[in-house]
Amino acid sequence: AQSVSQHNHHVILSEAASLELGCNYSYGGTVNLFWYVQYPGQHLQLLLKYFSGDPLVKGIKGFEAEFIKSKFSFNLRKPSVQWSDTAEYFCAVPSGSGNTGKLIFGQGTTLQVKP
Amino acid sequence: KAGVTQTPRYLIKTRGQQVTLSCSPISGHRSVSWYQQTPGQGLQFLFEYFSETQRNKGNFPGRFSGRQFSNSRSEMNVSTLELGDSALYLCASSLGTGGAYGYTFGSGTRLTVV
Numbered sequence: 001a002q003s004v005s006q007h008n009h010h011v012i013l014s015e016a017a018s019l020e021l022g023c024n025y026s027y028g029g030t031v032n033l034f035w036y037v038q039y040p041g042q043h044l045q046l047l048l049k050y051f052s053g054d055p056l057v058k059g060i061k062g063f064e065a066e067f068i069k070s071k072f073s074f075n076l077r078k079p080s081v082q083w084s085d086t087a088e089y090f091c092a093v094p095s096g097s098g099n100t101g102k103l104i105f106g107q108g109t110t111l112q113v114k115p
Numbered sequence: 116k117a118g119v120t121q122t123p124r125y126l127i128k129t130r131g132q133q134v135t136l137s138c139s140p141i142s143g144h145r146s147v148s149w150y151q152q153t154p155g156q157g158l159q160f161l162f163e164y165f166s167e168t169q170r171n172k173g174n175f176p177g178r179f180s181g182r183q184f185s186n187s188r189s190e191m192n193v194s195t196l197e198l199g200d201s202a203l204y205l206c207a208s209s210l211g212t213g214g215a216y217g218y219t220f221g222s223g224t225r226l227t228v229v
């Protein structure tokens with residue numbers, strides 16, 4: 001069964017620091033990959049997604065992620081974080097291959113940005 | 116266009132009662148999925164509906180059920196509520212079924228069981 005692992009559970013950074021959040025998945029076939037963000041008191045919002053093509057994916061608010069198939073990884077990056085990036089971040093992948101609406105989420109990483 | 120709408124936003128129920136949560140997907144979206152979010156277990160998949168048919172079901176007891184109507188709106192029902200059912204219940208809609216379509220989430224229904 002597909003699984004998703006996020007290495008960092010709680011990250012604290014100062015404004016302008018660079019961010020990299022790790023995400024590894026277990027399935028070796030064709031994958032679609034997602035990063036979602038949940039700001040305090042708000043709903044899950046899609047940051048970016050990878051379906052195929054260029055492994056470097058750019059999302060909203062200056063975030064990007066790189067799909068490395070050989071490492072089963074899809075790490076999220078941002079060169080310079082802002083206080084407003086304080087949120088919980090989730091990596092997700094559909095279960096198995098083929099058509100399924102079942103998303104497997106990582107445990108989430110709480111990012112706290114100090115002003 | 117309007118996003119995914121979940122009602123009610125907050126709900127307090129007593130153990131043993133049942134509850135029905137509602138989700139209206141984005142117009143044109145035919146797939147609806149439900150998730151339970153808790154601090155301890157994170158986000159866990161409950162079920163997925165597409166064109167009124169349940170396509171996938173997560174590892175939850177039979178007390179959790181759902182359905183989808185012809186207009187793609189969906190409801191989930193939890194019977195005989197337990198304290199452990201307290202959670203944020205999220206609904207997500209998609210154009211079709213399959214990872215390539217992406218998913219848009221609603222704000223959720225916060226259920227508290229006392």
